[in-house]
Amino acid sequence: MTAPATAASPGRQPVSIRRPTVVVEPVHGWSALNLRELWTYRDLLFILAGRDVKLRYKQTGLGVAWVILQPLVAALIFTVMFGRFARLPSDGHPYVIFVFSGIVAWSYFASVLQRAGNSLITDSRLISKVYFPRLAMPLASTFSAMIDLFVALGVLGVMMVVYRVVPTWRLVALPFFITLTALTATGVSLWLSALNVRYRDFAHAMPFILQVWMFASPVAYATTIVPEKWRLIYGMNPAVAFIEGIRWSVLGSSSITPAIVALTTAVSLLVFVGGAFFFRRVERGFADAV
Amino acid sequence: MSEIAIHAAGLAKSYQIARALRKQPYRTLQEEVVALPGNLWKRARGRSNAMETFWALENVSFDVTEGEVVGIIGRNGAGKSTLLKILSRITQPTHGRAEIFGRVGALLEVGTGFHPELTGRENIFLSGAILGMRKAEIARQFDAIVDFAEVEQFIDTPIKRYSSGMYTRLAFAVAAHLEPEILLVDEVLAVGDASFQKKCLGKMEDVAGEGRTVFFVSHNTQAVRQLCSRGILLEHGRIVADGPTDSTLGIYNQRLREMRVDAETGVNNPENRRGSGAVRFTAVSVEDVSGAERYSFDMGDTVRFRLSIAINTTMRGLAVVVALRSGMSRELVTSARHVITSDTVLPGTASTVVIELPDIYIRPGEYPLYLHASEATQSPTNYDVLDDLTPPLVVAAGSRRLHDNFDAAQPYGLFSLPSRMMLAETSEGISRVPDLVDALPASE
Numbered sequence: 001m002t003a004p005a006t007a008a009s010p011g012r013q014p015v016s017i018r019r020p021t022v023v024v025e026p027v028h029g030w031s032a033l034n035l036r037e038l039w040t041y042r043d044l045l046f047i048l049a050g051r052d053v054k055l056r057y058k059q060t061g062l063g064v065a066w067v068i069l070q071p072l073v074a075a076l077i078f079t080v081m082f083g084r085f086a087r088l089p090s091d092g093h094p095y096v097i098f099v100f101s102g103i104v105a106w107s108y109f110a111s112v113l114q115r116a117g118n119s120l121i122t123d124s125r126l127i128s129k130v131y132f133p134r135l136a137m138p139l140a141s142t143f144s145a146m147i148d149l150f151v152a153l154g155v156l157g158v159m160m161v162v163y164r165v166v167p168t169w170r171l172v173a174l175p176f177f178i179t180l181t182a183l184t185a186t187g188v189s190l191w192l193s194a195l196n197v198r199y200r201d202f203a204h205a206m207p208f209i210l211q212v213w214m215f216a217s218p219v220a221y222a223t224t225i226v227p228e229k230w231r232l233i234y235g236m237n238p239a240v241a242f243i244e245g246i247r248w249s250v251l252g253s254s255s256i257t258p259a260i261v262a263l264t265t266a267v268s269l270l271v272f273v274g275g276a277f278f279f280r281r282v283e284r285g286f287a288d289a290v
Numbered sequence: 291m292s293e294i295a296i297h298a299a300g301l302a303k304s305y306q307i308a309r310a311l312r313k314q315p316y317r318t319l320q321e322e323v324v325a326l327p328g329n330l331w332k333r334a335r336g337r338s339n340a341m342e343t344f345w346a347l348e349n350v351s352f353d354v355t356e357g358e359v360v361g362i363i364g365r366n367g368a369g370k371s372t373l374l375k376i377l378s379r380i381t382q383p384t385h386g387r388a389e390i391f392g393r394v395g396a397l398l399e400v401g402t403g404f405h406p407e408l409t410g411r412e413n414i415f416l417s418g419a420i421l422g423m424r425k426a427e428i429a430r431q432f433d434a435i436v437d438f439a440e441v442e443q444f445i446d447t448p449i450k451r452y453s454s455g456m457y458t459r460l461a462f463a464v465a466a467h468l469e470p471e472i473l474l475v476d477e478v479l480a481v482g483d484a485s486f487q488k489k490c491l492g493k494m495e496d497v498a499g500e501g502r503t504v505f506f507v508s509h510n511t512q513a514v515r516q517l518c519s520r521g522i523l524l525e526h527g528r529i530v531a532d533g534p535t536d537s538t539l540g541i542y543n544q545r546l547r548e549m550r551v552d553a554e555t556g557v558n559n560p561e562n563r564r565g566s567g568a569v570r571f572t573a574v575s576v577e578d579v580s581g582a583e584r585y586s587f588d589m590g591d592t593v594r595f596r597l598s599i600a601i602n603t604t605m606r607g608l609a610v611v612v613a614l615r616s617g618m619s620r621e622l623v624t625s626a627r628h629v630i631t632s633d634t635v636l637p638g639t640a641s642t643v644v645i646e647l648p649d650i651y652i653r654p655g656e657y658p659l660y661l662h663a664s665e666a667t668q669s670p671t672n673y674d675v676l677d678d679l680t681p682p683l684v685v686a687a688g689s690r691r692l693h694d695n696f697d698a699a700q701p702y703g704l705f706s707l708p709s710r711m712m713l714a715e716t717s718e719g720i721s722r723v724p725d726l727v728d729a730l731p732a733s734e
Contacts, residue, residue: 018293020389024301026382044419051405051416058407129398130420131379287381288305 031280038133045136045143052115052144067151071107075100078220088221093251097159102219104156105177105246108149109185109239110210116141116189117206120197124290134283135276138193142186149178156250168252177245184238184268190275194282197289218243223255235260238268294391295472295503296354296377301386303347303372303527346372347527350386354505356471359498361518361535362507363542369527370507374398374476377505392503395422395470401461406450410441410460413449417464431467438493439463466493472503477510488618491516511539511682512617512656543585546681565674568605569663572640573598574680576659585681588688589654589706593647599663599674601639607632607666612645616704617656617682623704624652625660632666651692651705656682 038045057063075096082088083095090098116138120127123137160167196202217239226234234240235257241264244256347369354360362370375381377388378396403420404413414435418428428435436442439460441452449457475494494517498504508514514521514535521538523531523545531541575583577594587593595612613625630643659680664673693708 018391020297020391021393022379022390024376024379024383024388024390025386026384041419041422043425044422047416047419047425051408051412054412055405055407125399126403126420128375128380129402130422131396132420132422284382287375 027284029281030277033135033276033280034133038135038139041133041136044132045140048136048140049143052140053147056144064151067148068155071100071103071152072155074103074107078103082220089224091222091224091247091251091254093165093253094163097156097163097165097251098222098247099220100156100159101247101250102217102243104149104152105181105243106214106217106219106239107152108145109181109242110214111145111148112141112182112185113189113192113210114206115145116186117192117196118203120193120286120290121200121203127290128287134286135190135279138189138279139186141189142182145185146182160250165251167250170249170252173249174246177242177249180245180265180268181242183272184242184264187268187272187275190272190279194275194279197282197286213237213239218255231257232259232263235263236267238264238271240264293356294353294389295356295358296352296388296390296505298353298377298388299351299386301347301350301373301376301383301388302345303369303376303381304384305344305346307342307344345527347376347383350524350527350529352522352529352532354503356392356503357501358520359504359506359518361514361521361538362505362524363509363511363514363521363538364524365546366509368524370524371398371476372527373524374474374505374507378474390472392471393422394472394474395465395468396474396476397421397465397468398474398476400458400465404449404457404461407448409448410436410439410445410452413460414464417461418467421465421468422470423468427469435460435463435467438466438489462490462493466490466497470502472505473497474505474507476507491618510617511542515539515656543681543684565663567674568603569599569601569608570674571597571661571663571676572600574659574661574676576680576683577644586684586686587650588686588690589651590649590688590690590692593650593683595645595647595659595661597643597645597661597663599641599643601635601637601641603637605635605665608635608641609664609666610643610645611660611662611664612647613660613662614652614657614683615660615678617658620658622660623657629666649692650685651707652685653704653706654685654687656684658682 057066060066062069078099079096083090083099088095119137119141120134126132126137127134159165192202192206216237223231223234223240223244241256241261244254245261248254248256350369350373362373364370372381374396375398376383377390378394378398380396380398401417403417405416408416414432415425415428418431418435419425423431436445439456439462441456441460444452444456449460452460491513494504494506498517504517506514506518518535521531521533521535521542522529523538523542525545530545531538573596575596576585577583577596578587579592579594581594597610597612599608599610601608608630609627610630611625611627614623615621616623624647626645626647628643628645630641635641658678659676659682660678661676661680662673692706695709696706
């Protein structure tokens with residue numbers, strides 16, 4: 001290697017050995033998350049999220065109304081099917097508001113998974129033509145779907161006024177449970193998006209995964225339906241804690257226990273951290289694989 | 291100033307490609323089914339059997355100092371783009387190491403990240419952020435970008451309504467306002483119309499003039515000659531020449547000459563060849579009036595093209611087109627069509643023809659050749675096209691004075707047609723009648 005800074009140092013001036021801004025070399029195995037670099041690209045993260053939001057309802061007749069309509073229509077169908085016909089338990093709340101609170105949480109989770117899962121494929125041109133921290137792409141979905149979540153929470157607020165449900169002090173826990181939802185969704189989508197680059201099977205399997213997962217989660221029914229001895233195993237499903245958690249903080253009561261919240265938080269953190277490292281490990285091959 | 295900007299040592303990149311793909315482009319389902327058990331067995335024993343390793347880049351080492359403008363040249367598949375992708379961290383090398391000192395801006399395509407549904411304004415921010423700019427930085431440069439792209443009125447229109455020219459201008463404008471210390475550029479000049487390409491080239495010259503390091507990959511050897519002080523020639527993933535641009539381009543043209551069309555490649559090598567194959571060029575050479583083969587001429591010289599043609603099916607006559615493209619914009623500069631015969635030509639016929647372009651008035655530069663052979667009818671279907679497969683014609687200024695106002699150093703335009711000043715007037719009312727005024731028709 002040629003020494004970089006020798007020519008510019010006559011006399012006894014100290015020779016400053018410059019450190020390279022970037023070193024390009026083959027890396028194998030696990031590598032650091034490099035959150036610092038991700039931070040320098042934070043503007044990109046939010047511009048990508050903003051793009052998602054802007055594009056979602058372009059050229060639709062109803063436009064942003066879809067954000068409200070989608071969970072409302074789903075809640076209506078669920079109310080008729082499961083509330084009226086199947087008479088599923090709703091922890092003593094009006095079924096429609098009970099199921100809507102579940103749908104709000106679940107549909108945020110599901111849309112993060114859907115958007116992030118395909119993010120690397122739909123923007124494959126970006127990956128093969130520009131360098132930026134790849135983590136920005138699935139993470140953008142975490143933020144873009146949040147707009148829909150807040151709008152839906154607003155609708156929930158209106159419904160609570162209509163049904164005279166008065167929020168309790170438990171409402172202060174809402175940010176925590178929203179964060180838990182986002183953390184879980186991001187963790188899972190990091191795995192999904194990375195795997196989807198190599199195995200497109202995940203894109204095809206996604207609708208089924210989401211459907212099964214939803215019915216395994218307390219969206220349309222209360223956790224009380226699950227026999228006591230299975231509760232802990234049921235609680236391994238991270239969706240249980242954030243759905244029941246959001247319901248608990250908004251409606252004031254639900255069948256959630258601190259043990260389940262603690263368990264889920266631990267599971268979600270594990271999935272998230274594992275997912276981030278896994279993503280970093282496989283992202284090196286993205287440009288060659290997409 | 292002489293600090294290192296890029297230090298690359300032993301860079302190499304390999305890809306695994308399916309062996310079957312190389313022999314035959316596709317297989318039928320039946321073949322797949324028959325081959326399935328064997329393939330499963332092979333796969334179970336490790337993929338090495340079905341895959342082979344292709345080295346896109348091998349042992350590439352160089353040092354670039356700050357402020358240097360380096361052109362990377364080479365034919366398709368020589369590894370130019372792979373090298374850029376490694377330096378810009380899009381893909382990682384298989385072996386080797388590169389150290390980069392300074393902020394890198396990579397421009398591998400025009401319009402990266404552009405979304406057709408978004409407006410010009412939104413796309414500027416999107417594309418800028420993707421290329422690595424901070425939001426505040428884009429906002430600061432916003433007016434300059436819009437100005438450069440000349441799209442003020444349409445800035446809030448979705449870019450799917452843009453003309454392709456506007457789209458390209460906007461895309462390049464964003465990229466041109468990146469302010470990296472090291473700029474990596476790939477073939478972006480291959481798009482857009484001629485005047486826009488000139489603008490881009492001008493911008494690139496500005497960037498180079500500001501003392502920033504530029505790494506410029508191009509097919510456009512004339513652009514490389516104009517911009518770069520140093521040229522690196524890649525061939526099959528290896529560096530075969532690295533030195534002053536002129537000498538590297540000389541080696542490149544020399545190599546192109548060695549692989550010119552002959553009976554072997556002309557008939558048997560359909561790669562990069564268009565046309566039905568009913569007729570094929572079997573040999574092409576460029577000569578001067580004495581019959582000596584050469585590719586560089588002075589302005590005013592006479593150029594001859596000697597073309598050998600083989601006919602493979604019955605054809606209604608035979609005609610050839612010899613055309614020169616602009617090395618800069620790829621537009622056709624001039625073309626000449628000659629009918630060799632209008633009679634029916636039978637398979638097995640061989641033909642040789644010499645086409646002469648006397649006293650070439652085109653300006654110094656490089657002119658890729660476009661050769662076309664076809665039937666003599668008005669709308670010929672059987673043809674062979676050699677587009678940019680031979681070394682370009684290189685025209686130098688020379689010492690000839692072609693006309694009274696001739697100035698070979700004037701770099702504008704493609705031709706140097708004669709011109710005369712017929713009237714000269716200034717606002718002070720002092721008018722001076724030029725010597726040539728008697729040449730004016732006495733109409734006024």
